[in-house]
Amino acid sequence: MNKKNHRIVLAHRPDGEPKETDFRLEETNIPEVGPGQVLVRVIYLSLDPYMRGRMRDEESYAPPVVLGEVMTGGTVGEVIVSNHTGFAVGDIVGDRLGWQEYGIGDTASLRKIDPTIAPISTANGILGMPGMTAYCGLFEVGRPKVGETVVVSAASGAVGQVVGQLARLAGCRVVGIAGGEMKCRYVKDELGFDACVDYKLTTDLSSALEDACPEGVDVYFDNVGGPISDAVALRLNTWARVVVCGAISQYNSLEPELAPRLPPFFVGRRVQSRGFIVSDFAAHFPPAMHIMGKLIREGKLKYREDIVDGLENAPRAFMGLLRGENFGKLQVRVGSE
Amino acid sequence: MNKKNHRIVLAHRPDGEPKETDFRLEETNIPEVGPGQVLVRVIYLSLDPYMRGRMRDEESYAPPVVLGEVMTGGTVGEVIVSNHTGFAVGDIVGDRLGWQEYGIGDTASLRKIDPTIAPISTANGILGMPGMTAYCGLFEVGRPKVGETVVVSAASGAVGQVVGQLARLAGCRVVGIAGGEMKCRYVKDELGFDACVDYKLTTDLSSALEDACPEGVDVYFDNVGGPISDAVALRLNTWARVVVCGAISQYNSLEPELAPRLPPFFVGRRVQSRGFIVSDFAAHFPPAMHIMGKLIREGKLKYREDIVDGLENAPRAFMGLLRGENFGKLQVRVGSE
Numbered sequence: 001m002n003k004k005n006h007r008i009v010l011a012h013r014p015d016g017e018p019k020e021t022d023f024r025l026e027e028t029n030i031p032e033v034g035p036g037q038v039l040v041r042v043i044y045l046s047l048d049p050y051m052r053g054r055m056r057d058e059e060s061y062a063p064p065v066v067l068g069e070v071m072t073g074g075t076v077g078e079v080i081v082s083n084h085t086g087f088a089v090g091d092i093v094g095d096r097l098g099w100q101e102y103g104i105g106d107t108a109s110l111r112k113i114d115p116t117i118a119p120i121s122t123a124n125g126i127l128g129m130p131g132m133t134a135y136c137g138l139f140e141v142g143r144p145k146v147g148e149t150v151v152v153s154a155a156s157g158a159v160g161q162v163v164g165q166l167a168r169l170a171g172c173r174v175v176g177i178a179g180g181e182m183k184c185r186y187v188k189d190e191l192g193f194d195a196c197v198d199y200k201l202t203t204d205l206s207s208a209l210e211d212a213c214p215e216g217v218d219v220y221f222d223n224v225g226g227p228i229s230d231a232v233a234l235r236l237n238t239w240a241r242v243v244v245c246g247a248i249s250q251y252n253s254l255e256p257e258l259a260p261r262l263p264p265f266f267v268g269r270r271v272q273s274r275g276f277i278v279s280d281f282a283a284h285f286p287p288a289m290h291i292m293g294k295l296i297r298e299g300k301l302k303y304r305e306d307i308v309d310g311l312e313n314a315p316r317a318f319m320g321l322l323r324g325e326n327f328g329k330l331q332v333r334v335g336s337e
Numbered sequence: 338m339n340k341k342n343h344r345i346v347l348a349h350r351p352d353g354e355p356k357e358t359d360f361r362l363e364e365t366n367i368p369e370v371g372p373g374q375v376l377v378r379v380i381y382l383s384l385d386p387y388m389r390g391r392m393r394d395e396e397s398y399a400p401p402v403v404l405g406e407v408m409t410g411g412t413v414g415e416v417i418v419s420n421h422t423g424f425a426v427g428d429i430v431g432d433r434l435g436w437q438e439y440g441i442g443d444t445a446s447l448r449k450i451d452p453t454i455a456p457i458s459t460a461n462g463i464l465g466m467p468g469m470t471a472y473c474g475l476f477e478v479g480r481p482k483v484g485e486t487v488v489v490s491a492a493s494g495a496v497g498q499v500v501g502q503l504a505r506l507a508g509c510r511v512v513g514i515a516g517g518e519m520k521c522r523y524v525k526d527e528l529g530f531d532a533c534v535d536y537k538l539t540t541d542l543s544s545a546l547e548d549a550c551p552e553g554v555d556v557y558f559d560n561v562g563g564p565i566s567d568a569v570a571l572r573l574n575t576w577a578r579v580v581v582c583g584a585i586s587q588y589n590s591l592e593p594e595l596a597p598r599l600p601p602f603f604v605g606r607r608v609q610s611r612g613f614i615v616s617d618f619a620a621h622f623p624p625a626m627h628i629m630g631k632l633i634r635e636g637k638l639k640y641r642e643d644i645v646d647g648l649e650n651a652p653r654a655f656m657g658l659l660r661g662e663n664f665g666k667l668q669v670r671v672g673s674e
Binding site: 052053056058059060061062225226238244245246247250251253255256257258259260261262263264265266267268269270271272273274275276277280 | 389390393395396397398399562563575581582583584587588590592593594595596597598599600601602603604605606607608609610611612613614617
């Protein structure tokens, strides 16, 4: 093959907010395909907040990206060479090939995607990791009951939009928190949330939450941390559950931000808070995927993707994601379908 | 009866640290004993941190003490008049008669205490609410596993001393946090904790914890909140459980103290944190009490009480409790055994 591979590697570990110079676009040869291997052409690259953590040189549930190595990331692509009997040229597959155009698929973890169920990009979104995060986090950790109030932050994001719709289908009052009128209108009018608090517009988040949640908050699905979550904490009901999914507001922090402690009476509310990582629930993915696919086909579950063209634009799109500039599940179209 | 009752009422709601003038000692008549009622002479009054919360005029799991009314509190006493067939004069009973010498026992909740099992004061301590708090909080919420590291703050206190001994009996490495050499030596040498960090002595709590917990912390039984708990949080292992039992360091706060937020990577540790109130576990008390009594008789479970003489000294003793001045389960001897 004469074509070249393009990939984006981690050039520097960011100091606070990532900069374009923390990434480097490189041209390399397309890797050789060994026996039993497949070569995949990446079509969609998923951009997700967790990637900021992988840019840090610190212990976590997954190893950091090595300096000079390709940035990690979930991908949807097409098999273009196959030396494996389980995969044919033309198969659409989900994998974690990272920020590049071509990669050798890991045949142990490669999953075939049926393009007749939904657009293939959804394998990076509502029918992929973010969708599973929403489903398992809400039902396995949040355990909402009919009639309860569920609040979700980053409500129009990849995970938030799914959490809210699922909670509504489960008979809950659903309140989103999002930044900007457009996003708030979307989650209310298109996704059917009962209310949405615009954290950029309101000057008093606490009162806005009180208005939106007249009966308090029973489940808080937290994607953002920081002052937004502080405000929700004070509205939590006795026996509330907090699903700690992410803390995007803190991912670029150099030093821990100072925040007010919870009031003394808080212990008596018996709040349960639990951090979780979607992969802990891998055993639940097949049935969850089945249900989510059905809900999408029935038109009960909608989704919105924010697709940016061109691998070279991935760093800028990712930096925007950390500032909340995306609107829906952010992906990069690396190659044509 | 010609004798008078003495009682301590809530005179003012404290503004920060309670003062002597927030309490008032009153002389009243001993109440009339109606049909089906019993009159109890209080022997021991339990003083506990939760009482600070009842002095606030705010919604909680229990109503606040009304201004001018007797301070709430658990008591051990002797039945001196009985119009109830279930109780005889001379019976020793546990109740919640509050800060006073005589009270009408609530025959629905009154429990008879067998003075042959252990000193009757233990019904306010290791065989009462604090002991149940330790047992249920540790086993139902903390769920320690053999070989894990359990850290408990206020380690020589009414709850902490029991938590640590139970965790040790359950095969865990147990590290206490206490203030002062005497308390630390007690929990190590007398109660058999593996280590104890003296938060008053150390200038670097984080390193002290690292030394004491070389394999990190799996269960943190938190009685204090504040900076001590911040330091423990950073040593929590993946899958750690935090038993949020109390936050005594914050009970006198007028304004929420500012504290550093947890670092972004914390979500990946999947920490479960749960606030609890001992009464939620009432169904577990009879078997727990049986086991605790057995462990005490076998000499496997020790306890230390800090008994102050005279009802009039209750306010000062209580104020000292909030500053960590007691050494063991604090009680007031209101009358002779």
